[in-house]
Amino acid sequence: ALFTNPADLPSKNYDFIVIEAGTAGSAVASRLSEDLTKKILVIEAGVDDTGNLNVEVPFFAPLAGRTAVDWNYMTVTQQGLNGRSITGFVLGGSSAINFLEWTLGSQDYYNKLASITGDLGWGWASMQRFFKRVSKLLPPTDNPTITPNEIPTSNGNGPLDVNLSNFDLEPDQHVFTTAKGLQSSAHAHLRRFKYTIDMNGGNTIGFGYNQVTARDDVCTTSATAYLHPALQNRQNIDMVINTRVTSVEVATSKGGAKPTFTASKEVILSAGTIGTAQILLLSGIGPQADLGSKTIVNAPQQKCPDHPLLSLFWNVSSNCAYGDALRDPAVQSAALNEWFATEGCSVIPLSMCWASCVSLNPSSLRPNAPNTELIFVDGFVPDATNPLPATGHFMSIICAVVSLTSVGSITLPSTSSDTFTQPNIDYNVLGTDFDVQAMLQAMKDAETFVSSKIGGVNQFTKDGYLRSEFGDFASAKTDAQRIAFMRAHADTIHHPVGSARMGSAASGGSDGAVDSRLRVKGVKGLRVVDASVLPIIPEAHTAAAVFTVAERASDLIKQDNGISSGSPSHSPVPSAHSPLPPPPSNQHNGHGHHEES
Numbered sequence: 035a036l037f038t039n040p041a042d043l044p045s046k047n048y049d050f051i052v053i054e055a056g057t058a059g060s061a062v063a064s065r066l067s068e069d070l071t072k073k074i075l076v077i078e079a080g081v082d083d084t085g086n087l088n089v090e091v092p093f094f095a096p097l098a099g100r101t102a103v104d105w106n107y108m109t110v111t112q113q114g115l116n117g118r119s120i121t122g123f124v125l126g127g128s129s130a131i132n133f134l135e136w137t138l139g140s141q142d143y144y145n146k147l148a149s150i151t152g153d154l155g156w157g158w159a160s161m162q163r164f165f166k167r168v169s170k171l172l173p174p175t176d177n178p179t180i181t182p183n184e185i186p187t188s189n190g191n192g193p194l195d196v197n198l199s200n201f202d203l204e205p206d207q208h209v210f211t212t213a214k215g216l217q218s219s220a221h222a223h224l225r226r227f228k229y230t231i232d233m234n235g236g237n238t239i240g241f242g243y244n245q246v247t248a249r250d251d252v253c254t255t256s257a258t259a260y261l262h263p264a265l266q267n268r269q270n271i272d273m274v275i276n277t278r279v280t281s282v283e284v285a286t287s288k289g290g291a292k293p294t295f296t297a298s299k300e301v302i303l304s305a306g307t308i309g310t311a312q313i314l315l316l317s318g319i320g321p322q323a324d325l326g327s328k329t330i331v332n333a334p335q336q337k338c339p340d341h342p343l344l345s346l347f348w349n350v351s352s353n354c355a356y357g358d359a360l361r362d363p364a365v366q367s368a369a370l371n372e373w374f375a376t377e378g379c380s381v382i383p384l385s386m387c388w389a390s391c392v393s394l395n396p397s398s399l400r401p402n403a404p405n406t407e408l409i410f411v412d413g414f415v416p417d418a419t420n421p422l423p424a425t426g427h428f429m430s431i432i433c434a435v436v437s438l439t440s441v442g443s444i445t446l447p448s449t450s451s452d453t454f455t456q457p458n459i460d461y462n463v464l465g466t467d468f469d470v471q472a473m474l475q476a477m478k479d480a481e482t483f484v485s486s487k488i489g490g491v492n493q494f495t496k497d498g499y500l501r502s503e504f505g506d507f508a509s510a511k512t513d514a515q516r517i518a519f520m521r522a523h524a525d526t527i528h529h530p531v532g533s534a535r536m537g538s539a540a541s542g543g544s545d546g547a548v549d550s551r552l553r554v555k556g557v558k559g560l561r562v563v564d565a566s567v568l569p570i571i572p573e574a575h576t577a578a579a580v581f582t583v584a585e586r587a588s589d590l591i592k593q594d595n596g597i598s599s600g601s602p603s604h605s606p607v608p609s610a611h612s613p614l615p616p617p618p619s620n621q622h623n624g625h626g627h628h629e630e631s
């Protein structure tokens with residue numbers, strides 16, 4: 035059942051307490067509640083997602099930021115961005131406010147996770163079944179440009195519906211015709227701009243159709259796929275919202291009452307990279323050098339990278355009404371009315387972009403993984419330094435550095451003693467020369483790609499679509515000017531990871547906060563399951579990796595608590611569209627954990 039006040043909860047004692055109903059937390063809570071003999075409590079600071087159009091309507095996704103469903107965090111000033119500061123408070127967490135892109139990352143990424151942690155279970159081969167347990171691909175129903183042999187096969191039959199577009203966006207065929215031409219170029223350095231059918235198939239170098247988390251033109255999230263079906267169908271899961279976890283205590287307001295709940299088996303911390311790091315620090319788990327006498331467990335510094343992002347704009351001749359809808363409430367409301375009537379919209383593309391990854395230097399890091407990403411957007415992506423122009427139509431290419439070397443940190447401000455004050459967030463964006471050079475390469479790759487000719491013809495300009503570069507980018511022609519442009523305009527993609535990372539086998543685990551089974555070191559009964567456990571950042575958008583981690587973590591928790599998936603009390607939630615597949619039967623007797631509150 036769903037509660038809005040912790041005082042109304044029917045019990046203070048549960049088997050498992052899942053702290054947060056975000057991307058990972060919703061999935062873990064749902065999986066644990068499959069054993070109907072176990073009582074689960076989920077505590078979430080944010081609000082109910084039901085009926086929130088910014089969460090439900092795909093073309094409103096970019097509008098959810100800076101609203102009541104966003105934590106509205108601000109970083110400390112970033113030296114790499116000329117001293118600028120850059121900026122899910124809802125069921126589903128970040129999966130409810132993200133931009134829908136569904137990218138798992140490369141096989142090399144997961145194999146690297148396995149080699150770092152010494153746990154083969156994190157490797158690509160092992161993680162495949164967890165990925166397939168999360169998502170189900172809905173093929174396009176009437177997009178003739180995607181042929182049957184171009185339908186990706188990497189998804190499974192999970193509760194999260196993932197969509198492949200029913201229609202092309204305006205730049206699509208320009209992009210794909212160019213990529214298909216360049217992959218057989220006589221120039222080796224251009225062949226990496228190839229066409230890739232399945233961006234989740236393990237090798238993520240190339241340009242491909244982007245999969246998005248949506249069904250019938252409605253966003254799908256961890257809450258819609260996992261949490262709501264569990265809450266609706268099971269009596270053994272309670273959930274309280276509007277309630278912030280402070281450490282092991284909860285409160286509805288600063289200075290308010292702090293009821294205590296106990297878990298006889300485990301507490302699962304899934305507050306996301308920032309929230310988890312903050313709660314661990316406030317619970318006395320962190321570097322002794324920072325926490326001093328408040329230290330309960332001395333754990334390494336909370337490191338935290340995020341992908342740098344930079345938008346480049348071109349004036350185009352286009353019918354895309356996305357910019358018009360952002361400028362004109364009448365256009366927006368007409369589009370919304372059409373969406374309500376038909377769950378679709380003919381004037382605004384429901385998904386704005388197709389992801390595409392290209393490798394900066396295939397031999398330097400991991401051969402199946404890119405260093406940079408170019409995302410083609412059918413419209414203008416406004417942000418703090420790029421306000422939406424009053425008129426005009428645009429194509430944007432979002433450049434991202436996805437295998438970065440800068441590492442930031444999350445620390446407690448000296449004045450803060452609770453989660454009602456945000457921690458110091460420092461991603462150290464563009465803080466290394468490698469990251470700057472990689473972004474520079476991405477900018478040049480974007481320029482090279484749109485000016486390439488296939489069979490002597492430029493695909494972007496041949497029908498008058500692409501006209502000219504727009505804004506400061508148009509005058510950034512030397513490397514020094516491009517670097518100045520990126521320092522003035524770069525941001526991040528909101529993909530921070532690693533603040534409670536798994537320790538490496540090489541260090542005997544001493545460089546991490548959790549072990550490879552995600553148990554917090556030195557604490558019994560406390561586990562972390564969210565983006566914070568990833569010791570390296572995926573070369574992809576991070577949601578799919580987080581869902582997949584949550585599925586494996588659910589198995590680990592069940593195993594360690596002797597929960598068998600095959601017991602009579604086991605009950606996968608029947609979802610309206612796609613049933614949860616049953617968990618695997620490879621259970622062994624786990625050991626019990628003791629109380630955490």
Ligand SMILES: Cc1cc2nc3c(=O)[nH]c(=O)nc-3n(C[C@H](O)[C@H](O)[C@H](O)COP(=O)(O)OP(=O)(O)OC[C@H]3O[C@@H](n4cnc5c(N)ncnc54)[C@H](O)[C@@H]3O)c2cc1C
Pocket residue numbers: 053054055056057058059077078079080099122123124125126127128129131132133134135136137277278279280304305306307309310313453527528529530563564565566574575576577578580
């Ligand atoms: C604007 C935005 C766009 C993005 N776009 C994409 C995209 O297109 N594709 C993609 O793959 N990834 C995207 N991401 C990243 C991806 O969504 C995240 O990496 C992933 O969802 C993180 O999952 P998580 O479980 O670690 O954390 P979250 O999903 O953020 O969950 C954390 C939860 O903890 C709650 N919480 C935090 N602190 C407390 C507290 N003290 N007490 C109680 N509750 C608390 C939060 O409210 C939240 O519900 C985007 C992220 C953002 C923010």
